[in-house]
Amino acid sequence: MVLVSGNECPTLAYHMSRTKPTWLNRATASVLICIKEVPAAVMREPKSEQKAGFRLMSSSDNESLYAAREPVFPRRVKGPFRTFKWWIMAVTLGIYYLTPWIRWDRGPELPDQAVLVDMAGRRFFFFWIEIWPHEFYFVAGLLIMAGLGLFLFTSALGRVWCGYACPQTVWTDLFILVERWIEGDRNARVRLWNAKWDIRKARLRLTKWVIWLLIAVATGGAWVFYFTDAPTLLRDLLIFDAHPIAYTTIAILTATTFLFGGFFREQICIYACPWPRIQAAMMDEDTITVAYREWRGEPRGKHRKAEGAELLGDCIDCSACVVVCPMGIDIRDGQQMECITCGLCIDACDDVMDRIGKPRGLVDYIALTDEVAEREGKPPRAIWKHILRPRTVLYTVLWSGVGIALVVALFMRHEIDVTVAPIRNPTFVTMSDGSIRNSYDVRLLNKHGEARTFRLSLKGDPALRVQLEGSPYESVEVPANQQLLQRVYVVAPRNSDPARSDRTEFRFWVEDLTNGERVFNDTVFNGNAQ
Amino acid sequence: MSKTPDDKHEVETTGHVWDGIEEYNNPLPRWWLWTFYGTIAWGLLYTIAYPAWPLIREATPGLLGYSTRAIVAEDIAEVSARNAGINERLANVELAAIGDDTELLTYARNAGAAIFRANCSQCHGSGAAGVQASGYPNLLDDDWLWGGTIDDIAWTIAHGIRNEQSPDSHWSQMPAFGELLETEEIGQLVAYVQQISGQEHDAAMATPGAVLFDEQCSSCHGIEGMGDPVIGAPNLTDAIWLYGGSEERLTESITYSRFGVMPAWSEEFRPAGGLSPYEINALAAYVHGLGGGE
Numbered sequence: 001m002v003l004v005s006g007n008e009c010p011t012l013a014y015h016m017s018r019t020k021p022t023w024l025n026r027a028t029a030s031v032l033i034c035i036k037e038v039p040a041a042v043m044r045e046p047k048s049e050q051k052a053g054f055r056l057m058s059s060s061d062n063e064s065l066y067a068a069r070e071p072v073f074p075r076r077v078k079g080p081f082r083t084f085k086w087w088i089m090a091v092t093l094g095i096y097y098l099t100p101w102i103r104w105d106r107g108p109e110l111p112d113q114a115v116l117v118d119m120a121g122r123r124f125f126f127f128w129i130e131i132w133p134h135e136f137y138f139v140a141g142l143l144i145m146a147g148l149g150l151f152l153f154t155s156a157l158g159r160v161w162c163g164y165a166c167p168q169t170v171w172t173d174l175f176i177l178v179e180r181w182i183e184g185d186r187n188a189r190v191r192l193w194n195a196k197w198d199i200r201k202a203r204l205r206l207t208k209w210v211i212w213l214l215i216a217v218a219t220g221g222a223w224v225f226y227f228t229d230a231p232t233l234l235r236d237l238l239i240f241d242a243h244p245i246a247y248t249t250i251a252i253l254t255a256t257t258f259l260f261g262g263f264f265r266e267q268i269c270i271y272a273c274p275w276p277r278i279q280a281a282m283m284d285e286d287t288i289t290v291a292y293r294e295w296r297g298e299p300r301g302k303h304r305k306a307e308g309a310e311l312l313g314d315c316i317d318c319s320a321c322v323v324v325c326p327m328g329i330d331i332r333d334g335q336q337m338e339c340i341t342c343g344l345c346i347d348a349c350d351d352v353m354d355r356i357g358k359p360r361g362l363v364d365y366i367a368l369t370d371e372v373a374e375r376e377g378k379p380p381r382a383i384w385k386h387i388l389r390p391r392t393v394l395y396t397v398l399w400s401g402v403g404i405a406l407v408v409a410l411f412m413r414h415e416i417d418v419t420v421a422p423i424r425n426p427t428f429v430t431m432s433d434g435s436i437r438n439s440y441d442v443r444l445l446n447k448h449g450e451a452r453t454f455r456l457s458l459k460g461d462p463a464l465r466v467q468l469e470g471s472p473y474e475s476v477e478v479p480a481n482q483q484l485l486q487r488v489y490v491v492a493p494r495n496s497d498p499a500r501s502d503r504t505e506f507r508f509w510v511e512d513l514t515n516g517e518r519v520f521n522d523t524v525f526n527g528n529a530q
Numbered sequence: 531m532s533k534t535p536d537d538k539h540e541v542e543t544t545g546h547v548w549d550g551i552e553e554y555n556n557p558l559p560r561w562w563l564w565t566f567y568g569t570i571a572w573g574l575l576y577t578i579a580y581p582a583w584p585l586i587r588e589a590t591p592g593l594l595g596y597s598t599r600a601i602v603a604e605d606i607a608e609v610s611a612r613n614a615g616i617n618e619r620l621a622n623v624e625l626a627a628i629g630d631d632t633e634l635l636t637y638a639r640n641a642g643a644a645i646f647r648a649n650c651s652q653c654h655g656s657g658a659a660g661v662q663a664s665g666y667p668n669l670l671d672d673d674w675l676w677g678g679t680i681d682d683i684a685w686t687i688a689h690g691i692r693n694e695q696s697p698d699s700h701w702s703q704m705p706a707f708g709e710l711l712e713t714e715e716i717g718q719l720v721a722y723v724q725q726i727s728g729q730e731h732d733a734a735m736a737t738p739g740a741v742l743f744d745e746q747c748s749s750c751h752g753i754e755g756m757g758d759p760v761i762g763a764p765n766l767t768d769a770i771w772l773y774g775g776s777e778e779r780l781t782e783s784i785t786y787s788r789f790g791v792m793p794a795w796s797e798e799f800r801p802a803g804g805l806s807p808y809e810i811n812a813l814a815a816y817v818h819g820l821g822g823g824e
Binding site: 423431432434437439 | 629655656657659668670671672673728765768769770819821822
C-alpha cells in the first residue's frame with residue numbers, strides 16, 4: 001500500500017473537517033486509512049492548532065509508529081442504554097451458552113440435540129430443520145442476509161452492531177463487570193493500577209484473572225458443544241477422554257476470549273477489526289450516530305458561579321462522558337473512528353444534565369443533517385424519518401427478499417432426492433444381442449427417519465428400458481437418512497432410434513412408494529451413431 | 531533504515547511522487563522486524579529438525595527422524611491389520627454365493643476396483659471397455675470367451691490366457707487359414723460369417739461360404755457358429771467382436787489368426803507382483819459386477 005505523506009493526508013482530513021463536517025462522507029473511508037495513526041481524528045475544529053499539529057505530526061516526531069496503550073477504566077453508569085446493553089448481553093450470552101443443551105426428539109436414528117453441526121454425519125440440525133450438504137445454499141443465504149442486515153443497520157443506525165451486539169463488545173462488557181466487582185469502580189481501579197505490587201494487588205489481580213479464565217473456558221467450551229452431542233462431550237471432557245481437537249479448540253478460544261476481553265479490548269476494534277473501516281463507507285448524512293451538541297455545550301466551563309458564567313454553554317466539563325467510555329475517547333472531540341456508539345456517554349451526560357437542571361441530550365443519538373439544522377436554529381427531524389429513506393428501504397427489501405426466498409425454498413424441499421451421473425467411460429456398451437446399454441450412477445436420497453422403497457422409471461423414447469444393477473426389480477429400498485448409490489442400466493434394443501442416434505435425452509423419475517412423492521433428473525442416452 | 535528527520539519534523543521520503551503525494555520511507559515497525567527475525571530462526575531450526583538440505587544421495591535426515599515414507603508405511607500396515615479379518619473371509623469365500631454377504635460383496639467390489647486400476651486397466655482400460663483394435667476384451671458386455679460366471683472369471687484371472695506361466699492357463703489356437711485356403715474362399719467365409727451375425731453381406735458369396743464353414747470352422751465354432759466357452763471359441767452370431775466384425779477385420783482374423791494373451795495373475799505363478807487369493811476374488815467380484823457377469 002502506498003503510504004500517503006503525513007503532511008498531506010491529515011491536513012486534508014483537517015480541512016475537510018473545518019469546511020464542512022464530512023466525517024460520514026463516503027470519501028472519508030479513504031481518508032480514514034491514512035489517519036489511522038491519529039487516534040482522535042477531529043470532526044470539528046480542535047481546541048488549538050498547536051494540539052492538532054502535535055497530534056497529526058506525532059508519528060513523525062519521534063519516528064515511532066508504535067503507541068503504547070492508554071489503559072481505560074470505564075466508570076459504572078446507569079441509564080436506558082446501559083440497561084438495554086445488560087439485556088442484550090443476557091440474551092446473547094444466554095443463547096450462546098445454553099443452546100447446545102436444548103434437546104429435540106428426532107427419533108432413534110438421529111441426534112436429539114436441537115442445534116447441531118454434525119461434521120462427521122454431514123448434517124446441520126436446527127430444531128425441526130435439517131440441512132444436508134447439497135443444501136448448503138441455505139447457509140450461503142443466511143450469510144447474505146447477515147451481510148445485508150449489517151448494511152441496513154449500519155446505514156440507519158451507524159455502528160449499532162459494534163456498540164451492542166458484537167461479541168467483542170459483549171464479552172469485554174462482561175469482563176469489565178467482573179473487574180469492577182473484584183477491584184471496585186474506576187477510581188479504585190486507577191489506584192490499583194498505579195499501586196506497587198503487594199499481597200492485596202496480587203490477590204485482586206489473581207482473583208480477577210481466574211474468573212476471566214473461567215468465563216473464557218466456558219466460552220470455548222460452549223463452542224465445541226455445537227459440533228457434537230453436548231452431554232456426551234461434557235462427560236468426555238471431564239474424564240479427559242474427548243478428542244484432542246475439542247481440547248485444542250477450547251484452548252484457542254479460551255486464550256482469545258481471555259486476551260481479547262481482558263487485555264486487548266478496544267484495541268481489537270481500533271487496530272484489528274476491518275468492520276469499522278467498512279462501516280465508514282456505509283454511513284451517510286442521515287445515519288443516526290452518537291454526537292455532542294457542541295453548539296449547545298460550548299464554551300464549556302466548570303465554574304458556574306464565577307463571573308461571566310452566563311456566557312458558558314451547557315457543558316460543565318465534568319468528564320462524565322469521558323470516564324464511562326469503554327473506548328477511552330472524548331465524544332466532545334466529535335465523531336471519531338474509535339467510537340462504537342454504545343450510548344454510555346449519553347446515559348452519563350443525561351444523568352448530569354438532570355442534576356444541574358438542564359435539558360437532556362447534550363450528548364445524543366443524532367444525524368449529521370440534524371447538526372446542520374440545529375446550528376441554524378431549526379428543529380431536528382424525527383428519528384424514524386432519518387431511518388426511513390430509499391437506501392434503508394432498499395436494504396430491507398433485499399434482506400426480506402432473500403429471507404422469503406429461503407423460507408419458500410425450505411418448504412419446497414423434497415424429502416427425497418435423486419442425482420444422476422452418466423458413466424462416460426465408455427459412453428455405451430454393445431451387448432451380444434446388438435442392443436446398446438448405458439450405465440448411470442444414480443444417487444437416491446431418503447431424508448425420512450425410516451427406510452423407504454423408491455421406484456425408478458424413465459420418460460423419454462419408448463424404446464428405452466431401465467434395469468437396476470444386481471436386481472430384477474425396478475424398485476430399491478433406501479435406508480433411513482441415507483444416500484444410496486445404485487448403478488442403473490438403460491438399454492435400447494438393436495436398431496431402435498436411441499441405439500442409432502448420438503444422443504437421446506430422457507428423464508429419470510423416482511417415486512417414493514409410501515406417499516407417492518416424485519422427483520426427477522434429466523440426463524442423456526448415448527447411442528452408437530455409426 | 532531512514533535517517534533521523536531534520537528539525538522541520540519532516541520524514542524522509544523515498545523520493546517517489548505521484549500527483550504531489552510523496553511516499554514515506556519509514557523504518558519497519560519493531561514487531562514486524564522481530565517477527566521477521568523469528569521466521570528466519572524458525573526456518574533454520576526447521577531445517578535442523580526435519581529433512582531438508584539435499585545432499586548427493588539423499589537429504590539430511592533431520593534430528594526428529596521424520597519421514598513421510600515411514601508414515602505412509604505405518605498407515606498401510608495399520609489399514610492392512612484392520613482389513614486382515616475381512617480379507618481372510620474373502621480369500622475363503624464360496625464365490626458363487628458372495629452375493630449373500632452384502633458387506634463382503636461391497637468390500638470385494640471396492641477392493642477389486644482398486645486392484646483393477648493398478649493391474650488391469652493398462653490393457654482393458656480404466657472403464658474396463660477394452661480396446662477392440664488391439665483385441666483387449668470389453669469386460670462390460672455379456673459375451674465371455676471363457677465363461678462369465680464369477681468362478682470362470684476368477685479362474686481366468688488366476689491362470690491367464692495362452693501363457694507359459696500357468697500349466698492350467700486357457701489355451702486355444704485357430705489356424706491361420708491364409709495358409710490353407712484360397713483368398714476367394716476366405717472371402718466366401720467372411721460373407722457367411724457376416725450373414726450369421728446379421729450384418730449386410732454378399733449372398734452369392736455366403737452360400738459357398740456356408741459349406742466351407744461346415745468343413746473348416748464348425749468343429750470349434752459349432753455348426754450354428756455359436757462358439758464354445760469351454761475351448762474359448764467365440765460366438766460368431768452375436769454383435770460383439772473381439773477384433774472387429776467388419777469385412778476387412780474378419781478377413782484379417784481368418785487369414786492370419788489371432789493370438790491374444792493374458793498373464794497368469796495368481797502369486798502362485800508370479801512370485802513378483804502376483805495377486806493373493808483374496809485379491810483375485812475381489813477382482814472377480816468387481817469384474818463380475820461390471821454389468822455382464824452371468
